[in-house]
Amino acid sequence: MGEGSLVPETRVLAVASHVVSGYVGNKIAVFSLQSLGCDVAALNTVQFSNHTGYRQWTGSRVSAQEITDLYQGLKQSYLDDFDMMLSGYVPGAPALEAVGQIAQELKRKAESKPGSFFWVLDPVMGDNGNLYVAPDVVPVYKSLLHHADLVLPNQFEAELLSDVPITDMASIGRALQVMHERYGIPHIVITSVSLPHPDHPVSSLSVVGSSMTTAGRRARAFKIVFPAIDCYFSGTGDMFAALMVVRMREAVHNNNNQGSRDGEGQGGGLMGRASWLSDDDVDTLDLPLARAAEKVLASMHEMLAKTAERMEEVVEKARAEAGVERGVVVDGEGAGAEAEKKRMHLLKSKAAELRLVRHLDSLRFPKVEFRATRL
Amino acid sequence: MGEGSLVPETRVLAVASHVVSGYVGNKIAVFSLQSLGCDVAALNTVQFSNHTGYRQWTGSRVSAQEITDLYQGLKQSYLDDFDMMLSGYVPGAPALEAVGQIAQELKRKAESKPGSFFWVLDPVMGDNGNLYVAPDVVPVYKSLLHHADLVLPNQFEAELLSDVPITDMASIGRALQVMHERYGIPHIVITSVSLPHPDHPVSSLSVVGSSMTTAGRRARAFKIVFPAIDCYFSGTGDMFAALMVVRMREAVHNNNNQGSRDGEGQGGGLMGRASWLSDDDVDTLDLPLARAAEKVLASMHEMLAKTAERMEEVVEKARAEAGVERGVVVDGEGAGAEAEKKRMHLLKSKAAELRLVRHLDSLRFPKVEFRATRL
Numbered sequence: 001m002g003e004g005s006l007v008p009e010t011r012v013l014a015v016a017s018h019v020v021s022g023y024v025g026n027k028i029a030v031f032s033l034q035s036l037g038c039d040v041a042a043l044n045t046v047q048f049s050n051h052t053g054y055r056q057w058t059g060s061r062v063s064a065q066e067i068t069d070l071y072q073g074l075k076q077s078y079l080d081d082f083d084m085m086l087s088g089y090v091p092g093a094p095a096l097e098a099v100g101q102i103a104q105e106l107k108r109k110a111e112s113k114p115g116s117f118f119w120v121l122d123p124v125m126g127d128n129g130n131l132y133v134a135p136d137v138v139p140v141y142k143s144l145l146h147h148a149d150l151v152l153p154n155q156f157e158a159e160l161l162s163d164v165p166i167t168d169m170a171s172i173g174r175a176l177q178v179m180h181e182r183y184g185i186p187h188i189v190i191t192s193v194s195l196p197h198p199d200h201p202v203s204s205l206s207v208v209g210s211s212m213t214t215a216g217r218r219a220r221a222f223k224i225v226f227p228a229i230d231c232y233f234s235g236t237g238d239m240f241a242a243l244m245v246v247r248m249r250e251a252v253h254n255n256n257n258q259g260s261r262d263g264e265g266q267g268g269g270l271m272g273r274a275s276w277l278s279d280d281d282v283d284t285l286d287l288p289l290a291r292a293a294e295k296v297l298a299s300m301h302e303m304l305a306k307t308a309e310r311m312e313e314v315v316e317k318a319r320a321e322a323g324v325e326r327g328v329v330v331d332g333e334g335a336g337a338e339a340e341k342k343r344m345h346l347l348k349s350k351a352a353e354l355r356l357v358r359h360l361d362s363l364r365f366p367k368v369e370f371r372a373t374r375l
Numbered sequence: 376m377g378e379g380s381l382v383p384e385t386r387v388l389a390v391a392s393h394v395v396s397g398y399v400g401n402k403i404a405v406f407s408l409q410s411l412g413c414d415v416a417a418l419n420t421v422q423f424s425n426h427t428g429y430r431q432w433t434g435s436r437v438s439a440q441e442i443t444d445l446y447q448g449l450k451q452s453y454l455d456d457f458d459m460m461l462s463g464y465v466p467g468a469p470a471l472e473a474v475g476q477i478a479q480e481l482k483r484k485a486e487s488k489p490g491s492f493f494w495v496l497d498p499v500m501g502d503n504g505n506l507y508v509a510p511d512v513v514p515v516y517k518s519l520l521h522h523a524d525l526v527l528p529n530q531f532e533a534e535l536l537s538d539v540p541i542t543d544m545a546s547i548g549r550a551l552q553v554m555h556e557r558y559g560i561p562h563i564v565i566t567s568v569s570l571p572h573p574d575h576p577v578s579s580l581s582v583v584g585s586s587m588t589t590a591g592r593r594a595r596a597f598k599i600v601f602p603a604i605d606c607y608f609s610g611t612g613d614m615f616a617a618l619m620v621v622r623m624r625e626a627v628h629n630n631n632n633q634g635s636r637d638g639e640g641q642g643g644g645l646m647g648r649a650s651w652l653s654d655d656d657v658d659t660l661d662l663p664l665a666r667a668a669e670k671v672l673a674s675m676h677e678m679l680a681k682t683a684e685r686m687e688e689v690v691e692k693a694r695a696e697a698g699v700e701r702g703v704v705v706d707g708e709g710a711g712a713e714a715e716k717k718r719m720h721l722l723k724s725k726a727a728e729l730r731l732v733r734h735l736d737s738l739r740f741p742k743v744e745f746r747a748t749r750l
Binding site for chain 1: 381384393395396397402405406409410412413414415416417418419422423424425429431432433434435437441444445446447448449451452453454456693718721722724725728731732733735
């Protein structure tokens with residue numbers, strides 16, 4: 001039963017933040033990857049008590065030198081045999097440069113075997129119009145993009161990288177085209193697109209993806225529309241990225257094994273091709289990227305819905321326990337009311353932590369409901 | 376299917392080492408706990424590139440102050456609501472003292488609700504007659520033992536803690552009795568016992584466990600004999616400890632819900648009792664500890680067998696790849712032979728990494744083959 005559902009053996013280097021409690025960064029990515037059968041090397045760029053959405057945390061960052069040292073440690077013991085790399089939040093420009101060096105070295109090492117290494121880059125810079133990294137991080141990301149195989153910006157990050165203001169589906173298409181052309185990024189998925197559009201009911205979101213053609217770097221763009229859940233969750237981008245790693249490899253592997261047109265005359269099929277780029281005449285809706293994104297969204301949607309279902313109950317329980325144990329004043333004004341507001345923010349943040357460990361089946365066996373359509 | 380098999384909701388604080396690549400310490404414990412449905416707060420005491428069995432590694436330790444700070448970070452955001460704690464390798468006496476403070480604080484906080492917090496302490500000090508921590512760590516462990524609910528020494532650590540030289544099953548029984556009496560440890564499992572005994576075929580190992588009686592702290596000792604696998608694996612103690620956390624809670628929960636004799640007149644059953652200690656007249660072979668250990672050993676045995684099966688293939692593959700890519704001399708003498716010996720040690724270490732992510736079913740649905748018998 002379970003074992004049959006595993007993806008092909010895949011060794012992944014995952015570089016992102018670690019939080020002791022909760023599920024963001026590597027804490028959510030590593031479990032997502034492992035539960036689908038990946039052997040994950042988890043290089044943690046920070047160790048924080050909890051994610052920054054709580055507005056208070058403790059812990060420390062790992063320096064650029066330490067990141068480089070850890071990678072050297074892997075290398076000297078033949079532990080750098082990665083099939084894929086996933087990079088997420090990296091604190092500061094020097095640390096990001098160190099991570100970029102690692103990715104470039106792994107790319108170079110794989111040059112003689114096209115398709116044997118694939119880098120998924122989540123350019124974590126900001127969201128909803130706000131930059132939450134230092135400004136000098138942006139040019140470092142721009143300099144690294146042309147080494148990445150799949151880039152996963154959110155809407156705001158896509159604007160930053162393409163310099164195209166995204167206001168409608170047409171401009172999102174232009175942003176994709178610019179990113180393919182300017183940086184040569186083979187595959188792009190823009191996550192959490194929220195735009196007015198006839199296809200978009202008010203409470204819908206979409207992801208928009210594209211795999212470029214080899215000739216002319218033309219975008220082949222699709223979108224997947226799905227119902228929004230009215231709640232702010234953290235870690236969704238990190239979970240999305242981790243699942244894309246696995247599902248992309250799985251989709252390319254399946255395509256490969258179907259002996260499709262892609263495989264013929266290329267000696268080894270799609271998996272043996274640089275950046276796993278499908279033939280130029282492959283239709284947008286037949287792209288492995290579209291298959292992968294559909295499956296990932298299905299997992300995401302199930303997980304968010306199940307977490308939201310339990311949120312209220314969890315908040316109530318936490319409220320009761322904290323109130324009793326700590327004797328916190330529940331009503332009041334001034335300092336008391338402020339403290340209560342803070343406490344409720346903390347309890348809600350905890351209740352919104354994604355319940356991955358209780359819903360393994362949603363990670364492993366998602367039911368695809370939302371299909372890709374042409375942009 | 377999957378979701379029905381989950382243990383009751385359990386929030387665990389896991390304190391141990393983190394390795395980027397491979398499976399020891401928190402890297403193996405966190406996944407084991409999560410895959411069985413636990414919400415795990417993972418406080419990493421080191422970040423190393425790989426485990427020390429490779430004989431070379433990079434990375435750094437987390438200081439005692441940082442450990443304390445991370446816990447304070449959890450506390451200030453109401454994230455210290457743990458049902459259980461698992462502590463494994465902690466580097467040095469000051470850091471171990473910091474971890475001990477956390478455990479004692481959590482115990483104190485739970486005093487008014489017996490059974491609401493349970494500490495599983497793996498006193499990582501050494502193995503096979505060798506101490507691999509600083510000597511000043513030993514007295515710190517001894518000072519902490521009387522706060523722990525379940526302690527999991529290996530044979531060597533049991534000797535250190537009890538001052539009883541273990542040479543046969545009779546002396547192991549005495550060591551258990553001493554640890555119950557001297558430190559008041561409610562539950563003990565001694566892992567990887569390797570002793571001459573008529574019940575022990577040459578290639579067998581056993582674990583020996585005991586839950587004490589409340590009156591007189593008498594040992595109720597059992598053993599489980601299982602076939603040894605001729606290979607040196609790392610991380611087995613950490614995996615054993617993590618699975619014991621889950622399976623102990625599950626066994627106590629099941630016992631509780633059966634409305635057994637234990638529950639009657641105690642208001643809330645076994646889970647509502649300090650250290651989940653069964654009534655004094657409960658037979659050794661009916662102890663939840665025995666049920667838990669049987670299930671854990673079943674998972675362990677399946678995982679080790681499956682890892683061993685693939686080891687040779689993995690070594691060959693790694694040997695071929697490394698040889699081709701790095702141009703390493705395979706035959707030779709002097710420095711060349713030394714280098715080759717080192718390389719083979721590294722490749723074998725990698726191949727012996729436990730393949731948890733490929734055998735989730737062995738973690739979740741183990742088939743119990745080896746049963747507890749009276750010591």
